[in-house]
Amino acid sequence: MKTKWWKTPGVSAIWTIIRIWLGVQWLTAGWGKITGGFEVNGFLQGAIAKAGGETPIVQGWYAGFLESVVLPNAGLFNVLIPWGEFLVGIGLILGAATIPALIAAAFMNLNFLLAGTISTNPEYLALAVILLFVGVGGYYWGIDRVALPALKEYFINKRNGGTEHKKPVAV
Numbered sequence: 001m002k003t004k005w006w007k008t009p010g011v012s013a014i015w016t017i018i019r020i021w022l023g024v025q026w027l028t029a030g031w032g033k034i035t036g037g038f039e040v041n042g043f044l045q046g047a048i049a050k051a052g053g054e055t056p057i058v059q060g061w062y063a064g065f066l067e068s069v070v071l072p073n074a075g076l077f078n079v080l081i082p083w084g085e086f087l088v089g090i091g092l093i094l095g096a097a098t099i100p101a102l103i104a105a106a107f108m109n110l111n112f113l114l115a116g117t118i119s120t121n122p123e124y125l126a127l128a129v130i131l132l133f134v135g136v137g138g139y140y141w142g143i144d145r146v147a148l149p150a151l152k153e154y155f156i157n158k159r160n161g162g163t164e165h166k167k168p169v170a171v
Contacts, residue, residue, distance in 0.1 A: 004137075012140035015131060019092050019138055022127050025120070026105060027089025033082030040077045044070060047115035057116040066115065084108060095142010102128045102138070 044066050050056060051063030070077055084104060091101030109125035131138040139145060 008137075009140060012137045015134050015138045016095070016141040018127055019095065019098070019131055019142070022105070022124060022131070023089045023092025023094075023101075025089070025124065026085050026092060030082050030084070030086030030089055034086060038078055038082045040074050040081060041071070043115070043117075044074065047117075050116040058114065062114045081108075095139040095144050096147065098139040098142060098144050099132065099135075102132050106132070 047058050048063045048067055048071075050058040051060050085108065088101045088105045088108070091097045092105070106125055106128040109121045109128065112119075112121045113125065136145075
């Protein structure tokens with residue numbers, strides 16, 4: 001079976017550069033919030049306020065969600081957001097748990113956009129989606145390239161009572 005062009009080692013180097021750059025952006029943002037005393041209340045109040053007026057930026061349903069679910073649990077989100085950003089950054093930089101990290105990154109970007117914050121969110125969301133579509137090409141140069149086949153082999157052996165002993169194949 002022929003390898004798709006976007007999954008080849010050469011093109012994967014480009015995806016790796018993009019993945020690491022995106023990871024540094026997330027790591028930096030998360031670390032800044034962790035060390036800078038992040039407080040989500042002001043952001044939430046601003047997002048909720050953007051749902052009013054003649055040309056609302058935030059959809060009413062999302063403002064309702066923020067007001068009824070997120071705002072009462074602001075303490076939890078004061079921890080989840082910075083640490084989520086930081087851990088996504090580490091995962092993307094190392095190429096470890098790349099797909100879950102990209103899904104979490106895209107989900108956070110989507111929520112920031114829904115809350116009316118444009119900034120770099122569209123670019124980061126687009127890059128995360130592109131990297132999700134290239135799949136293996138996005139983590140060819142990363143820990144997942146070795147770890148995922150090894151984990152798959154481990155769980156196959158465990159399921160079969162240790163009777164299969166195939167050497168993991170790098171993707």
